[in-house]
Amino acid sequence: MHKDTKAERIKRMQIPAVDVPPELAGRIPPGQVVTDRFPILHEGEVPKYDMAAWSLRVFGEVAEEKTFSYDDILALPHTQIQCDIHCVTRWSKLDTVWEGVRFRDFLQLIDVKPEGKYVMIHADNDYETNVPLADLMGDDILLATTFDGKPLTLKHGWPLRLVVPHLYFWKSAKWIRGIEFMAEDHEGFWERNGFHNVADPFEEQRFSGEAIPIPEDEWVRKEFD
Ligand SMILES: Nc1nc2c(c(=O)[nH]1)N[C@H]1C(S)=C(S)[C@@H](COP(=O)(O)O)O[C@H]1N2
Numbered sequence: 714m715h716k717d718t719k720a721e722r723i724k725r726m727q728i729p730a731v732d733v734p735p736e737l738a739g740r741i742p743p744g745q746v747v748t749d750r751f752p753i754l755h756e757g758e759v760p761k762y763d764m765a766a767w768s769l770r771v772f773g774e775v776a777e778e779k780t781f782s783y784d785d786i787l788a789l790p791h792t793q794i795q796c797d798i799h800c801v802t803r804w805s806k807l808d809t810v811w812e813g814v815r816f817r818d819f820l821q822l823i824d825v826k827p828e829g830k831y832v833m834i835h836a837d838n839d840y841e842t843n844v845p846l847a848d849l850m851g852d853d854i855l856l857a858t859t860f861d862g863k864p865l866t867l868k869h870g871w872p873l874r875l876v877v878p879h880l881y882f883w884k885s886a887k888w889i890r891g892i893e894f895m896a897e898d899h900e901g902f903w904e905r906n907g908f909h910n911v912a913d914p915f916e917e918q919r920f921s922g923e924a925i926p927i928p929e930d931e932w933v934r935k936e937f938d
């Protein structure tokens with residue numbers, strides 16, 4: 714009997730034949746397929762927002778809890794990045810362009826206690842994902858408000874999503890509402906459901922169980938733009 718979790722389904726699927734052009738070698742993690750389209754993947758519903766009531770709450774191991782309105786976020790200095798993104802369902806998209814507040818810059822507003830070494834990103838609807846703080850300090854980690862020069866679409870995470878290009882894209886939570894600093898690592902939604910805690914695509918850290926490098930082609934049956 715197979716357990717029918719998403720992680721188990723992914724493991725059972727066939728590995729696609731991947732032909733990586735030599736000029737892209739090194740940019741495409743093992744087992745990934747490049748697409749020009751932009752798949753839309755999430756659990757649950759796309760949230761509906763009353764922006765007057767929207768807030769981003771920063772809490773946990775901080776000297777002072779803080780809450781930001783969307784206008785507060787928009788007023789912060791914005792940075793543009795270009796990056797490749799890699800979903801555990803085996804699509805990769807190259808040279809994506811995002812704008813937003815660099816996480817490291819945002820942290821200048823937050824007095825994180827020395828013990829706050831881990832972060833839980835809380836998102837709508839009932840989504841969360843964990844990332845070590847050290848993984849969020851890079852130049853290309855954004856609290857993103859735009860994609861491809863335009864405001865994020867609702868389905869891609871408007872008004873605010875995290876972008877963590879060096880980890881599988883489930884760590885890049887859409888619709889984020891809370892940033893929690895933690896003294897110990899705790900698992901997020903997919904991390905509790907069979908996915909790898911670290912999620913480095915170049916190490917193929919897809920699953921937390923046995924490392925069966927098998928594809929997910931689920932995304933081709935879903936929505937994309
Ligand atoms: N809030 C929320 N964020 C989420 C998800 C989700 O289910 N809920 N899914 C993640 C996964 S698995 C992926 S691959 C990306 C997909 O982002 P996209 O729909 O913009 O391509 O969002 C991530 N962020």
Ligand SMILES: [Mo]
Nearest residue numbers: 800801802883
């Ligand atoms: Mo994903």
